[in-house]
Amino acid sequence: MRVDSLLREAVRVLDVAGCETPRVDAELILAHVLRTTRSAVVAQGEARLDDRASQEVERLVSRRARREPLAYVLGEWGFRRLVLRVDRRVLVPRPETEVVVERCLARLSGQDRPRVLDVGTGSGAIALAIADEHPGARVSALDASAGALEVARENVARTRLAVELLHHDLFNGLPAGPWDLVVSNPPYVSPAELEGLEPEVREWEPREALVAEGATEAVVRFALSVLRPGGALVLESAANGAERVARLLGELGYAEVRVSADLAGRPRVVEGVVPAPGQPLGAEVSPP
Ligand SMILES: C[S@@+](CC[C@H](N)C(=O)[O-])C[C@H]1O[C@@H](n2cnc3c(N)ncnc32)[C@H](O)[C@@H]1O
Structure with a gap:
C-alpha cells in the first residue's frame, strides 16, 4: 500500500x-x-x-x-534529551514536568555531587533527566508501584545513567538524607476531576499515578526532615493548586518559596528551601 x-x-x-x-x-x-x-x-x-x-x-x-495514549502505542516517549520506555504501568511524562527538571537544574547549579531524591518516579523521567543533565549528581528515586519501578529499571538500563531505585511508600516518610534536593511530581488529581479528564488519561494511565489524596502534603512535610539546611524542595502541582501548595511551604517554614509557570504560562512548579540556622522562616511567595 x-x-x-x-x-x-x-x-x-x-x-x-x-x-x-x-x-x-x-x-x-x-x-x-x-x-x-x-x-x-x-x-x-x-x-x-x-x-x-x-x-x-x-x-x-x-x-x-x-484512545490508548500515543506514547503507550509507540512504547516510548521523549522527555528532555531522553527517549524513555513507557507503558500502562507509568504516567506518560509531560512537557510541564520538563519545567520541574529545569528548576531542579537551576537549584543544583554549582553543586559538584549533590544528592537528589525523586519521589514517585514512575518511568524515572525526572530522576534520569537530572542524572543526564547534571553529571555528578547522585540520584535516588522511589515509587510505591512495583510495575512502575520495573519500567524505571528498564529506562536506567536503556539510558545507562546511574539512578538508584527504591521500592518505598512516601506515606511512610522519606529515606533519610541529608538530600540536597527533593523533587516530586506527586499524584494531585481529585477523584471528581479524574472523571472529567480525556479517555487517554482516565481509562489508560495508572490511577495511583494520578490520584493519591494527601500525597503533596506528605512530601512537603517529610522533606523538611530529610533535606539538609539550604536544600531545596521542587514540586509539580495542578495549576489551580499551586498557590495553596506555595502557602503550605511558607507555613511549614520553607524559605525562598517560588512558583514557576509551565510552557503554557500556568503556575505549575512550586519550590522552597529549608532555611539554614539563623535564616528567616517562611519567606514571601514570588509569583510566576
Ligand atoms: C504523577 S506520577 C509521576 C511520575 C513521574 N515522576 C513523572 O513525572 O512522569 C506519580 C507517581 O507517584 C507514584 N506514587 C503514588 N502513590 C505513591 C506513594 N504512596 N508512595 C510512592 N509513590 C507513589 C505513582 O506510582 C506514580 O509513579
Whole structure:
C-alpha cells in the first residue's frame, strides 16, 4: 500500500475516534513503523509499504483509535534529551514536568555531587533527566508501584545513567538524607476531576499515578526532615493548586518559596528551601 493512502486512512480513523491530533498521531505511527521521521513520511507519499509494515500500522492505529495514549502505542516517549520506555504501568511524562527538571537544574547549579531524591518516579523521567543533565549528581528515586519501578529499571538500563531505585511508600516518610534536593511530581488529581479528564488519561494511565489524596502534603512535610539546611524542595502541582501548595511551604517554614509557570504560562512548579540556622522562616511567595 502507498504511504499517502495509508496515512489518509489512518487520519480518518483517528479523527472518527475523537483523537485530538489525528494527523500528527498518524504521521508519528507511520514514522515509528518505518523507523523514520514525520517529515520523511510526508515527503515519501508515493513510496510503498510491504504487507507486514502496513499491517503493523493498522494494528497501532486501531490501538490509538481505542484512545490508548500515543506514547503507550509507540512504547516510548521523549522527555528532555531522553527517549524513555513507557507503558500502562507509568504516567506518560509531560512537557510541564520538563519545567520541574529545569528548576531542579537551576537549584543544583554549582553543586559538584549533590544528592537528589525523586519521589514517585514512575518511568524515572525526572530522576534520569537530572542524572543526564547534571553529571555528578547522585540520584535516588522511589515509587510505591512495583510495575512502575520495573519500567524505571528498564529506562536506567536503556539510558545507562546511574539512578538508584527504591521500592518505598512516601506515606511512610522519606529515606533519610541529608538530600540536597527533593523533587516530586506527586499524584494531585481529585477523584471528581479524574472523571472529567480525556479517555487517554482516565481509562489508560495508572490511577495511583494520578490520584493519591494527601500525597503533596506528605512530601512537603517529610522533606523538611530529610533535606539538609539550604536544600531545596521542587514540586509539580495542578495549576489551580499551586498557590495553596506555595502557602503550605511558607507555613511549614520553607524559605525562598517560588512558583514557576509551565510552557503554557500556568503556575505549575512550586519550590522552597529549608532555611539554614539563623535564616528567616517562611519567606514571601514570588509569583510566576
Ligand atoms: C504523577 S506520577 C509521576 C511520575 C513521574 N515522576 C513523572 O513525572 O512522569 C506519580 C507517581 O507517584 C507514584 N506514587 C503514588 N502513590 C505513591 C506513594 N504512596 N508512595 C510512592 N509513590 C507513589 C505513582 O506510582 C506514580 O509513579
